[in-house]
Amino acid sequence: MSKPLRLRSEMSQLPTYKAGKKAEAVAGLTAFKLSSNENPIEPLPGIIDVITQAALEVHRYPDPLVSQLTNALAARHNVAPELIATGTGSVGVCQQIVQAVAGAGDEVIFAWRSFEAYPIIATIAGAKSVQVPLTATNGHDLPAMAAAITDATRLIFVCTPNNPTGTTVSQLEFDEFMKSVPQDVLVVIDEAYVEFNRDPQALDGLATMRRYPNVGVLRTFSKAYGLAALRIGFFIGPEEIADAVRKTAVPFGVSNIAQAAAVASLELEAELLKRVETIVQTREWFEKEIREVGYDLPASQANFVWLPLKERTDEFVAQCTAQAVAVRPFSGEGVRITMGEREPLLRLIDILKSF
Numbered sequence: 001m002s003k004p005l006r007l008r009s010e011m012s013q014l015p016t017y018k019a020g021k022k023a024e025a026v027a028g029l030t031a032f033k034l035s036s037n038e039n040p041i042e043p044l045p046g047i048i049d050v051i052t053q054a055a056l057e058v059h060r061y062p063d064p065l066v067s068q069l070t071n072a073l074a075a076r077h078n079v080a081p082e083l084i085a086t087g088t089g090s091v092g093v094c095q096q097i098v099q100a101v102a103g104a105g106d107e108v109i110f111a112w113r114s115f116e117a118y119p120i121i122a123t124i125a126g127a128k129s130v131q132v133p134l135t136a137t138n139g140h141d142l143p144a145m146a147a148a149i150t151d152a153t154r155l156i157f158v159c160t161p162n163n164p165t166g167t168t169v170s171q172l173e174f175d176e177f178m179k180s181v182p183q184d185v186l187v188v189i190d191e192a193y194v195e196f197n198r199d200p201q202a203l204d205g206l207a208t209m210r211r212y213p214n215v216g217v218l219r220t221f222s223k224a225y226g227l228a229a230l231r232i233g234f235f236i237g238p239e240e241i242a243d244a245v246r247k248t249a250v251p252f253g254v255s256n257i258a259q260a261a262a263v264a265s266l267e268l269e270a271e272l273l274k275r276v277e278t279i280v281q282t283r284e285w286f287e288k289e290i291r292e293v294g295y296d297l298p299a300s301q302a303n304f305v306w307l308p309l310k311e312r313t314d315e316f317v318a319q320c321t322a323q324a325v326a327v328r329p330f331s332g333e334g335v336r337i338t339m340g341e342r343e344p345l346l347r348l349i350d351i352l353k354s355f
Contacts, residue, residue: 010123017120020338023326032344035326037163037193037304039226040340041275044268047261051230054260062256069259072266073234077206083236085245088253090192090220090233093245094157095121097218097235100244101186102127102154109148110157111140113164113333115190118157127154138165138298138306142173146180156181159190160203164328164336166193166300168202178212186241187215192233193302195224195276196283202301209237216241221258223303224276225265230258279303282339286349293352308334316355323347 020035043051066086074081087093094117102108104126110118112131119129130153132145140158149156160169174189181187189205205217216237222228232254235245265272287305290297297307309316310332317329325344328336337348 010126014123015116015120017117020328021326023324024321026322026324029324030343031324031326032340033326034338034340034344034348035328035336036228037223037302037336037338038228039223039275039279039303040338041226041278043226043261044265044271044275046268047264050260050264051257054257057256060256061252062254062259064252066254066259069232069234069254069262072263073236076266077236079206079236080239082239083242085235085242085249086254087233087235087245087249088231089222089228090190090218091115091117091121092231092250092253093218093233093235094118094188094190095124096245096248097186097188097216097241098122098125098127098155099248100241105152106154107150107152108155108157109145109153111145111159111162113330114157114159115163115192128152134162134165134167137167138162138308139167140169140173142169142177146177149181149185153182153185156185156187157190158187158203159192160205161193161197161300161302163192163302164304164330164334165298165306166302166304167298168197168199168301170199170201171203171208172201174203174208178215181214183214185214186237187212188218188235188237189215190218192218192220192223194219195273196280196303197301198280199299199301206236213238221262221265225262225272226275227258227261227265230255230261232258232262279339282342282345286337286339286345289349290352293349295352304336304338306334306336310334312355316351319351319355320348323351 023031070081070084098121106127107130108122108127109130122129135141191205209215220233
């Protein structure tokens with residue numbers, strides 16, 4: 001009998017990333033997927049034409065340096081191109097960052113619950129995840145995160161707005177937190193949902209990055225820009241870190257199609273922001289409706305809303321499924337609902353009224 005193939009010991013404990021499920025068909029109802037943080041609006045005008053044109057060269061390898069987009073981002077954010085690294089979505093860049101700075105025996109600190117990929121990526125790199133519980137108001141507990149720093153700490157993620165709770169970290173809180181962070185520890189501000197933020201007290205990632213030599217910013221084209229399927233994200237931060245993040249990237253990971261669409265989207269930012277505002281207005285309307293029903297929920301600054309239903313989470317999800325609406329459950333904790341069309345949101349409000 002042959003011996004089983006050998007795997008790293010960490011693989012047995014490695015959780016599988018759970019993507020949002022599609023809605024199950026229900027007779028007489030249109031199915032809606034509100035379980036993934038996608039933009040419900042079709043691509044910006046002209047983007048499909050750009051994608052089609054770029055697809056004519058799929059027989060060629062893409063630019064390994066992603067030069068056109070890097071230069072466009074540098075111009076857009078008024079930074080040197082050397083401070084930018086790109087990758088396959090912000091989650092791809094997140095993995096590149098961890099691989100660049102943390103290895104066996106090192107520690108990666110982040111709030112929990114937060115982005116599901118953090119512990120997976122840390123484990124893949126051989127590093128230890130240090131998960132600091134959220135506050136009672138579903139926000140980052142920065143004093144506790146500061147207290148968790150040890151000599152083994154190499155990297156800290158601060159997700160704001162936080163996924164899945166939608167809460168933000170204030171500039172004042174972050175500046176106080178940085179007083180406790182050693183300068184050889186990298187702090188990455190994950191701003192995947194920053195375009196949806198309307199909190200004037202919230203942390204400004206790019207301005208903060210310019211103030212601290214050990215702070216970087218992580219962003220994506222998957223959410224507000226509506227390019228989720230093309231997989232493109234970017235990091236802006238210290239030059240030596242950006243250089244290392246480029247080295248850990250999968251060669252040719254960012255396709256010519258993704259690069260062309262991202263560059264074109266940057267040029268259409270005014271139109272993009274109008275669409276973002278529509279989603280923000282939907283979020284504010286939905287939160288107001290839920291509160292009027294009688295539910296307490298944190299104010300979201302993302303393109304989703306968090307319902308802390310705790311032990312009744314699975315029961316609520318079952319009722320949503322019966323109404324052909326897929327939401328994102330975190331069993332025993334709550335439900336994340338992405339802002340989409342009005343029809344499924346109205347169905348959810350009706351469920352909550354009798355739940």
